[in-house]
Amino acid sequence: MSKAIPSRSEDYSLWYNELVKKAGLAENSPVRGCMVIKPYGFAIWEKMQQTLDKMFKETGHSNAYFPLFIPKSFFSKEASHVEGFAKECAVVTHYRLKNDEVNGGVMVDPDAKLEEELIVRPTSETVIWDSYKNWIQSYRDLPLLINQWANVVRWEMRTRLFLRTAEFLWQEGHTAHATRQEAEEETVQMLNVYAEFAENFMALPVTKGIKTENERFAGAVETYCIEAMMQDGKALQAGTSHFLGQNFAKAFDVKFANKEGKEEYVWGTSWGVSTRLMGALIMAHSDDEGLVLPPNLAPIQVVIVPIYRKDEELEKISEVAEKFAKELRAKNISVQYDKRDTHKPGWKFAEYELKGVPVRIAIGPKDLEKGTVEIARRDTKEKQFVAQDQTVDHIITLLDQIQKNIYQKAATFKEANTHQADSYEEFKELIEKKGGFVYAHWDGTSETEEKIKEETKATIRCIPLNSNQEEGTCIYSGKPSKGKVLFAKAY
RNA sequence: CGGGGCGUAGCACAGUCCGGUAGUGUACCUGGUUUGGGACCAGGGGGUCGCAGGUUCGAAUCCUGCCGCCCCGACCA
Numbered sequence: 001m002s003k004a005i006p007s008r009s010e011d012y013s014l015w016y017n018e019l020v021k022k023a024g025l026a027e028n029s030p031v032r033g034c035m036v037i038k039p040y041g042f043a044i045w046e047k048m049q050q051t052l053d054k055m056f057k058e059t060g061h062s063n064a065y066f067p068l069f070i071p072k073s074f075f076s077k078e079a080s081h082v083e084g085f086a087k088e089c090a091v092v093t094h095y096r097l098k099n100d101e102v103n104g105g106v107m108v109d110p111d112a113k114l115e116e117e118l119i120v121r122p123t124s125e126t127v128i129w130d131s132y133k134n135w136i137q138s139y140r141d142l143p144l145l146i147n148q149w150a151n152v153v154r155w156e157m158r159t160r161l162f163l164r165t166a167e168f169l170w171q172e173g174h175t176a177h178a179t180r181q182e183a184e185e186e187t188v189q190m191l192n193v194y195a196e197f198a199e200n201f202m203a204l205p206v207t208k209g210i211k212t213e214n215e216r217f218a219g220a221v222e223t224y225c226i227e228a229m230m231q232d233g234k235a236l237q238a239g240t241s242h243f244l245g246q247n248f249a250k251a252f253d254v255k256f257a258n259k260e261g262k263e264e265y266v267w268g269t270s271w272g273v274s275t276r277l278m279g280a281l282i283m284a285h286s287d288d289e290g291l292v293l294p295p296n297l298a299p300i301q302v303v304i305v306p307i308y309r310k311d312e313e314l315e316k317i318s319e320v321a322e323k324f325a326k327e328l329r330a331k332n333i334s335v336q337y338d339k340r341d342t343h344k345p346g347w348k349f350a351e352y353e354l355k356g357v358p359v360r361i362a363i364g365p366k367d368l369e370k371g372t373v374e375i376a377r378r379d380t381k382e383k384q385f386v387a388q389d390q391t392v393d394h395i396i397t398l399l400d401q402i403q404k405n406i407y408q409k410a411a412t413f414k415e416a417n418t419h420q421a422d423s424y425e426e427f428k429e430l431i432e433k434k435g436g437f438v439y440a441h442w443d444g445t446s447e448t449e450e451k452i453k454e455e456t457k458a459t460i461r462c463i464p465l466n467s468n469q470e471e472g473t474c475i476y477s478g479k480p481s482k483g484k485v486l487f488a489k490a491y
Numbered sequence: 492c493g494g495g496g497c498g499u500a501g502c503a504c505a506g507u508c509c510g511g512u513a514g515u516g517u518a519c520c521u522g523g524u525u526u527g528g529g530a531c532c533a534g535g536g537g538g539u540c541g542c543a544g545g546u547u548c549g550a551a552u553c554c555u556g557c558c559g560c561c562c563c564g565a566c567c568a
Contacts, residue, residue, distance in 0.1 A: 009563090013561095013563090014562075021502095087566075123568095152568095154568080156566070156568095157492075157566055157567085158564090158565090170568075237568060238568090272568075276568050307527050308526075341526095343529085344525085344526050345527065345528070346526085348528095348529085349528050349529075350528070350529045351529075353528095365527090367527095491567095491568095
């Protein structure tokens, strides 16, 4: 990137957009509000998918797939669910086109109107619970632990690459349980899986918490979330896990016979993360040179660039390079040896920095002479010469250090931009001037939350799980508060 | 849907006020010299100036209408 990370939110948006495009992650599609994910961007997403999928399976979940289309009638069975999603749904009304004899081209065939419209899923609770009705009869069928990798469509008014697109890729878990307690435990478990993934793989420190009633998922009893801080100080909701109570079971009549032979409604959860995580990854770690990818998610962890004048030189360098590539791959490290003669070394250096490759090895004639290689790390941009016989070990430790360092840097930033406000004056000052996360007392009412949002644009991101339960008075209304909550401007 | 900005070569833009038949950088192609931080020189290809209509001898430029994109707001993962 030619310019430094901008501080004004408007400039930050442009900077972000430019980075996403330059790094070859994604681009705007001609289709309204949609994006094209390019191979390099998709490679990162695949890494995320593989990692999460493994974590889901380790916690006992299985994958399945449900329809893209949801009959309108399904959708309206859970009252608050419709209300929450009605405004942003794409609707299929016809099933055929025909030649337009008047204007040329094709037109929607008016004779092909569907009797019942189909909604393109904005989320799959309704179709899935409709199936669960048939899948669940007895307590022996529970718990039912299903996940689906899918695309969903939400007709958002304004879109932004990865963070909010009309169509996005995600994973949605939908589980059914015999008891309230078990469902609640599942909700928290999956929240912890997300937090672990964010922190250990994305190198993204997150705050776990519960959403307020205003921000709660439509149809949920309780919504848990993880909130991350971006480099402009704004908050980004990185994942949600919902305790659905018996709401969907009642709406879709999903009952089971318990051990005593009595019929009961099942208890549900749902949880999801999306390609939005890609946005989080980009915004949390990138610098003026481009992406900074944590080694645990980087499609290419190590790139080897030869520096040479003549073909004989390249041959000798390649021998060394191929040897390292082989040895590193044997240690499960993904390596790319870029010996293209169509680009010069300096060009390649800049290119791989833009793409966020964590480690670069450069090998030139000087290295052949001295038995060394030059190793550069992306996060700090430090370079050093390392003896060839120590290179593999060095890189293994280095990748680990980089992973930790990126996390630490983000954690330090989050810490430094988290503040406490004891009065509304102080609160407004912090939100306006410093941004970041602001902890403050709140009286627990939606009215106060709304007022603060109107006046400052800051919303309650969550009621943090690990918050100290100190009593106090609401900064806005002066009424009693049970503990501080997390406010921030959000994406 | 409101408020601002913008549509000219693959990309980034100048030219528009003041009309004269399209330009710069970059990318691309060819040849040569280069290669330890996005090389240099020479030559070359590529644009119905967003679309439609109007004014004019003549329109990227002026007028009218439409379409699209971006940023901010409302909505949201």
